[in-house]
Amino acid sequence: MTSPLRRDARRNIERVVEAATEAFREHGLEVPLEHIAQRAGVSPGTVYNRFGGRDALIDAVMPALIEARVREAIDRALAEPDPWDGFAVYVTMLCELQATDLAAGDALGRRYPSAERLTEICNAQIGDAQTILDRAHQAGALRADFTTEDMPYLFWSSAAVARATADTAPDAWRRALALTLDGLRASAAHPLPAPPMTHDEMLAAMTALGERRQGRS
Amino acid sequence: MTSPLRRDARRNIERVVEAATEAFREHGLEVPLEHIAQRAGVSPGTVYNRFGGRDALIDAVMPALIEARVREAIDRALAEPDPWDGFAVYVTMLCELQATDLAAGDALGRRYPSAERLTEICNAQIGDAQTILDRAHQAGALRADFTTEDMPYLFWSSAAVARATADTAPDAWRRALALTLDGLRASAAHPLPAPPMTHDEMLAAMTALGERRQGRS
DNA sequence: GTCTAAGTTGAGGGCCTCATCAACTTAAGG
DNA sequence: CCTTAAGTTGATGAGGCCCTCAACTTAGAC
Numbered sequence: 001m002t003s004p005l006r007r008d009a010r011r012n013i014e015r016v017v018e019a020a021t022e023a024f025r026e027h028g029l030e031v032p033l034e035h036i037a038q039r040a041g042v043s044p045g046t047v048y049n050r051f052g053g054r055d056a057l058i059d060a061v062m063p064a065l066i067e068a069r070v071r072e073a074i075d076r077a078l079a080e081p082d083p084w085d086g087f088a089v090y091v092t093m094l095c096e097l098q099a100t101d102l103a104a105g106d107a108l109g110r111r112y113p114s115a116e117r118l119t120e121i122c123n124a125q126i127g128d129a130q131t132i133l134d135r136a137h138q139a140g141a142l143r144a145d146f147t148t149e150d151m152p153y154l155f156w157s158s159a160a161v162a163r164a165t166a167d168t169a170p171d172a173w174r175r176a177l178a179l180t181l182d183g184l185r186a187s188a189a190h191p192l193p194a195p196p197m198t199h200d201e202m203l204a205a206m207t208a209l210g211e212r213r214q215g216r217s
Numbered sequence: 218m219t220s221p222l223r224r225d226a227r228r229n230i231e232r233v234v235e236a237a238t239e240a241f242r243e244h245g246l247e248v249p250l251e252h253i254a255q256r257a258g259v260s261p262g263t264v265y266n267r268f269g270g271r272d273a274l275i276d277a278v279m280p281a282l283i284e285a286r287v288r289e290a291i292d293r294a295l296a297e298p299d300p301w302d303g304f305a306v307y308v309t310m311l312c313e314l315q316a317t318d319l320a321a322g323d324a325l326g327r328r329y330p331s332a333e334r335l336t337e338i339c340n341a342q343i344g345d346a347q348t349i350l351d352r353a354h355q356a357g358a359l360r361a362d363f364t365t366e367d368m369p370y371l372f373w374s375s376a377a378v379a380r381a382t383a384d385t386a387p388d389a390w391r392r393a394l395a396l397t398l399d400g401l402r403a404s405a406a407h408p409l410p411a412p413p414m415t416h417d418e419m420l421a422a423m424t425a426l427g428e429r430r431q432g433r434s
Numbered sequence: 435g436t437c438t439a440a441g442t443t444g445a446g447g448g449c450c451t452c453a454t455c456a457a458c459t460t461a462a463g464g
Numbered sequence: 465c466c467t468t469a470a471g472t473t474g475a476t477g478a479g480g481c482c483c484t485c486a487a488c489t490t491a492g493a494c
Contacts, residue, residue, distance in 0.1 A: 222470090260474060462467100
């Protein structure tokens, strides 16, 4: 079997996970691994030894966080007696998460294929979202032409607003989101100029964002 | 007086401006200056000699482009008999510009204080936007609580969607924007959770985006 | 206390971008 | 043509990040 880790190794793993959680939250998933190492009081080499690279580290840190927060959002949404309120609560809580945790913003709006556990969690999350949408659709509250494939627009938009205003008007995203939500009510619906993305287009777009570390060639 | 430039110098300036226009459009305002130099068939040093740095180059290239396109949008908007349609056309044309020209996306949503001409143009643009908004407000078509300071939300959001989907669903931003616009009609208005940004907060947020070249410390 | 495999270290090679400047080239006036 | 100031070049140093690996340290078994 995998021989048990030495005590110092286990302790370093803990430290790195802890440092990574904080650094990811504060600076996003692209924070230099060297900053994480330093924060953990460990050499860069150790991070690579223990995790093998950024994606594995992401996969060690993010899934639990995302899953917990998404679950919370789902529960609160379904507890809401009014289906529209449920939908609004769901979206708002996830956007709030994005606004307070840059890494969550990355994780919700992008895909990192080699972070397998995270990908799994996020895909499951789409199914959960479907439940909330269905309920709001059936109540006639959510416009009929809004689909799960449109959800990333909300996350991308809110993340963009939150990042832009983080230092100057940290609650601006709430106003921007409220404006957008008003456009999603069935009563606000006007014909749309284009069909939704297909599921594959959506995933491809999110994956491209994950790969595009920064400006490419 | 400033002694006239030598012919080769003038020619190089032209080439660099041309190369920069294309490179900015394709890759955004953060494209490496060396790529621009290469594209212009010129050494990196020449770009620095002639322009002195990225901001000056931006200022040499972007203002004319932005001004022309904004003017076009204003004209088309005011030509629209219905004030709501005018507003929608205005916003849509600027978002289309963002979607087809990454540099325009940067310029409309950010501020680069040391690119003075560009800053001036963009500030003037806000005044023009006010005209369009006023007309739509007075017609009772645009929700009363939507202000000029809310406009950046539209640009940031649309730019985020356009960047995300550029390679996979290049028209997705139209759908996302249409959803958002439906929330801006007076008839869709529900109370908002927060006041608009102040003008200063808006400018500060845009400036921060311009300075934040990429992930900061 | 000794020993050794497990673990850590941090310098270093690779790659990228910025910005500079001494040495070279060339336009253009005389 | 020759001259020379204007202009260009591209190698270079500085800074940042990634990832690796030979040398060193240490936990923990005996």
